[in-house]
Amino acid sequence: MKKVMFALVWGILAGTGFAGAASSAPTADKIAHKADHMAFYQGMDAKGKIELVITDKQGRTRQRVFNMLRKDSDESKSDQKFFCFFQTPADVRKMVFMVHKHAEREKDDDRWLYMPGLDLVKRIAAGDKRTSFVGSDFLYEDISGRSPAEDIHELIKTTDRWYILKNIPKKPGDVEFAYYIAYIDTKTFLPMKMEFFKKGDRCYRIIESVKLIPVQTEENGTRVIYPTIAVSVARDLESGSTTKMTRSNMQYNVGLGDQIFTERYLRRPPRDAMR
Amino acid sequence: MKLFKNAVVGFAVMHYKPVMLLTILFTLGTGAFLPLVTLDTDPENMLERDEPVRVFHNETKQRFNLSDIVVLGVINNRDPDGVFNPTTLKRIYTLTEFAKTLRWQDAKHPGRSVGVIEVDMIAPSMVDHMSQHDPGTIQFEWLMNRPPETRQEARAVRDRALSNPLLTGRMVSEDGKAVCMYLPLTDKLLSYRVYTALRKKIAELGGDEEYHITGLPVAEGAVGVEMFTQMGTASPLAMVVIFGLLLLFFRKWIVIALPMIIAAVSIISSMGLMIACGFPVHILSSMLPIFLMSIAMVDSVHVLSEFFDAYTQEKGRTQTIKEVMDTLFAPMLYTSLTTAAGFLSLTLAPIPPARIFGIFLSTGVMIAWGVTVMLVPAYIMLIPEKKLEHFGLSAQEQEKQTWLTRTLAAMGALTYKHAKAVLGLLAIVVAVSVWGITQIRVNDNYAKRFSHSHPIRKADVALNSHFGGTYTAYLILEGKNHTKATYRDVLKIKRDLTRFSREIRKEHPGAPSLAAKLGETLSYNAFKNNTFEGFLDSTMHAIEKTAADAPDKDYYALQELKNFFGLEKEKRKLFKRPEVVEYMADVQDHLEKRGLIGKSNSVADVVCKVNQELTDGRPENFRIPDTLQAVAECYLQYQQSHRPNDLWHLVTPDYMQANIQMHFPTGDSMNTKAVVEAVDVYFNNNAPPAAMNHRWAGLHYINLALEDRLVRGFLKSFAGSFMIVFIMMSFLFRSPLWGGLCMVPLSITLLMIYGIVGIIGKDYDLPIAVLSALSIGMAVDFAIHFLERSRTAYRATGSWKETVPQMFGGPARAISRNVLVIAIGFLPLLVASLVPYKTTGIMLFMILFCSGLITLVALPAALTIAETWFFKKSRKQKKEQGHSFR
Secondary structure: OHHHHHHHHHHHHHHHOOHHHHOOOOOHHHHHHHHHHHHHOOOOEEEEEEEEEEEOOOOOEEEEEEEEEEEEOOOOOOOEEEEEEEEEOHHHOOOEEEEEEOOOOOOOOEEEEEEOOOOEEEEEOOOOOOOEOOOOOOEHHHHHOOOHHHEEEEEEEEOOOEEEEEEEEOOHHHOOOOEEEEEEEOOOOOEEEEEEEEOOOEEEEEEEEEEEEEEEEEEOOEEEEEEEEEEEEEEEOOOOEEEEEEEEEEEEOOOOOHHHHOOHHHHOOOHHHHO | OHHHHHHHHHHHHHOHHHHHHHHHHHHHHHHOOHHHOOEEOOHHHHOOOOOHHHHHHHHHHHHOOOOEEEEEEEEOOOOOOOOOOHHHHHHHHHHHHHHHOOEEEOOOOOOOEEEEOHHHOEOHHHOEEEEEOOOOEEEEEEOOOOOOOOHHHHHHHHHHHHOOOOOEOOOEOOOOOEEEEEEEEOOHHHHHHHHHHHHHHHHHHOOOOEEEEEOHHHHHHHHHHHHHHHHHHHHHHHHHHHHHHHHHHHOOHHHHHHHHHHHHHHHHHHHHHHHHOOOOEEOOHHHHHHHHHHHHHHHHHHHHHHHHHHOOOOOHHHHHHHHHHHHHHHHHHHHHHHHHHHHHHHHHOOOHHHHHHHHHHHHHHHHHHHHHHHHHHHHHHHOOHHHHOOOOHHHHOOHHHOHHHHHHHHHHHHHHHOHHHHHHHHHHHHHHHHHHHHOOOEOOOHHHHEOOOOHHHHHHHHHHHHOOOOEEEEEEEEEOOOOOOOHHHHHHHHHHHHHHHHHOOOOOOOHHHHHHHHHHHHHHHHHHOOOHHHHHHHHHHHHHHHHHOOOHHHHHHHHHHHHHHHHHHHHOOHHHOHHHHHHHHHHHHHHHHOOOOOEEEOHHHHHHHHHHHHHOOOHHHOOOOOOHHHHHHHHHHHHOOOOOOHHHHOEOOOOOEEEEEEEEOOOOHHHHHHHHHHHHHHHHHOOOOOOEEEEEEOHHHHHHHHHHHHHHHHHHHHHHHHHHHHHHHHHHOOOHHHHHHHHHHHHHHHHHHHHHHHHHOOOEOHHHHHHHHHHHHHHHHHHHHHHHHHHHHHHHHOOHHHHHHHHOOHHHHHHHHHHHHHHHHOHHHHHOOEHHHHHHHHHHHHHHHHHHHHHHHHHHHHHHHOHHHHHHHHHHHHHHOOOOOO
């Protein structure tokens, strides 16, 4: 099934001329930047529903559903804003998590949290982004993206399907991993697999993209297709926990307004975020 | 009986060469299994595998993902800032990093590894810190990302840690002098390995700090490992001591080699058989050699003693041994049978290793008996007559000249002349002992298995004075929900739905009418679904379907209504409800305030702490918020950490079961018992706000449950043993009266010993419980020998007065020698550093010595007083020249 899906995506991509982008041999840095772009920066904005299913070692599951809005900054393409509006479980519905991401390495992201039950808006202090995202096996940084500038990239292998990058953090004291290996698809430049290693080459965490879908949209008046990760799975090998992230209703370039991503809207989210 | 005896002894004397060969072959054959030995050092195996307490404990461990934990404590009393100075924190960090590496290949599952579970470790560098950064800003960070470089930074780490009630008294002591690291293990049996690795690493660190390693798995593991090694030193030592004693008594090494051979044969073959039957050697069975060592020799010492006394060169060995065996065959058989029966009574205890121990111990005793009656004659036949020159009492010295014979003669005279005084004195002893027994305190403590100088005992004392406790038991609350939605449930939901739809009317004007329409379908929906959850799910599903095509105004209203049902579903998850969480906090508070526990942790603490930090960090907000949603938000925020799975040690993901972790500063089981009772009382007096069960789990609780089973089990086997021996004695003497008399010395002894235990305030713990049952079969032997020989002698003399001097000659000598040999044979256990071995050594020495002494004092005194009563039949028979026995 997976293979059929891939073939389908490739077919469409070839049709749109996308696959041609991979012809010349790029540098490690270029691959890393391109992968970052493909995973987090396609289109001017995006909207979709995300479902997280966390399955623990014993097979017990927990579910979270939220709508996610994303908008790129007009001035600098690398700054972004995220707005996550929680739907499920019912007792945390309307909880909002908002991020203003700053791509510059020296500038910390701004993060906000709205908790309707406690009726509180809190700013989250700059600091560690490598904590669990709502109790799942994805980290905050997996959701908003780890800037390629944080790591030194090394192309360790190129195969027909993948560019295999070894990424070593510039500030090893800030992260729990020693390095991670990313398998970047040579055609779409989407990261298909990331293996995180601790000291002693011990792999403890894997994120895999298990399903890609082509999402049709318009870019400057022309129809384009964005290959999009529809299902990805994060596995924590130490705790035995797994989280499956499924994106649905993905839309790009919907024309989200900047005002949505402000503190004012945390308590009264725009209908854009809800339906 | 006579026929059987003559056949056996005759065969042994005639065919001594094949007998010898057969014995050697039997020993080698069974001994061949010894290398296949497997050890079982897990005290949990004292409980049956399907024992409900054990089953629940294991279920709990799985449900809450709990592991057995090694506690590594660091104390710095010299530095003004305690452990919170850069150097100590650096060492703590180094140790933490080292502990992470304690992983090994899993022998059972290649490719997998076992050892310390890094993600669940608790150490300053591995836990999170949640705090107020600026007003309105909350910060999530590592408590100590890396070891601090300045004293100021180190103190900041302390202050951060102390601000978290989940860590205070657990990871960091309130005075800041100590830090504890908790290292969870994939299997508690690895604890000793982790323990030794840590000790080695600590030795490399140096510095002023004190390091302590403790935790129940460590204590249990160490007991297991050290028991076996100490058994290895104590057994040979016992052998040497016994050999020395025998040499003192009999002077001829070639003769005393015999008991040693018999002991070796019975130990090797019974251990070999046990291993061949596929049983692992448990801690209890590790004592098998030292028990068999002395018991196996008893019979042969009797034979030797008698042979030594009776041998003259004129008579020759063949004649002497036949005579000796004639006298001793029956008492030996019966003493062996009673000893074996006494041990066999251990099978009455519901404790698997005790059963195995009992079965093979009694097997060993019977093997020893068989070997004694077969091999002793054969062996003596093999000794050239020449080598026996100067052997025997007659050859060595005159009877009256030895200290033993003199003392015994005096004792005999005393019991006859002052019989009433002797019995009166014993009566007083009994009375005091009975009072002493009422003072007995049942209590066990794993740490107290180690002597005061043992590092584990020291660690226990040091760490528990700084922390809330290193002993942990889990109070598990299990919520109960009725499964199907009833008519009343539906009515209530309908009512609440209507109210809710009116509340949101301002924002969603269509809500009341949509709710009314929805309300009509509820009864049918509830009827259709077998579960409450199914009913709610299908209702939500139906709403979602309607909403999909609805216009915007209805869509948003329907979403609210759908969420109403979603919330109903969440409300059924008991441990999300504020009043339930509050109840848990109350239980903890109650126990902590009464000083029953050192510290406790539950989701109540988590919710309070998160609520405090989310709100504004002020102490008054360390409380449980009022709504389900707010509690849920606290739970969710708690998961947004570096350790998202920590929550699941305290509550199950369905929020239907919660775990209150109770930490005890002492390993005393009576303390645990008091808490268990206090919790029951609390639940009875304060009904929980929702239906729930409460049950206990955790190694520390298992030990309490184990103790309960063991104390009762051994009491049962004690009673069983007593009855069996009494019945056997009544049968042997053809008289319950004599049977009863036979039980007297041992009863007085046990009353006395356990009375002393009560009076000196020694806790009645596991080792002491085991010994009561074990000692009966052994302690009764002296009385059997004494009474049996008395009856025989009385038949010859016809008067007790004339019998006494005879009895205090050869028979008393044989008994005394035996008493000394086996009682002193247990004393080498005192060199062991483990307290249970010391206890076993001293207790058995006392029991055997006292029962020997009391036999020689109480029985003749009783017979003096009640001569007519006891010897009625014998007197008559004396006239008829009949034999009652043999």
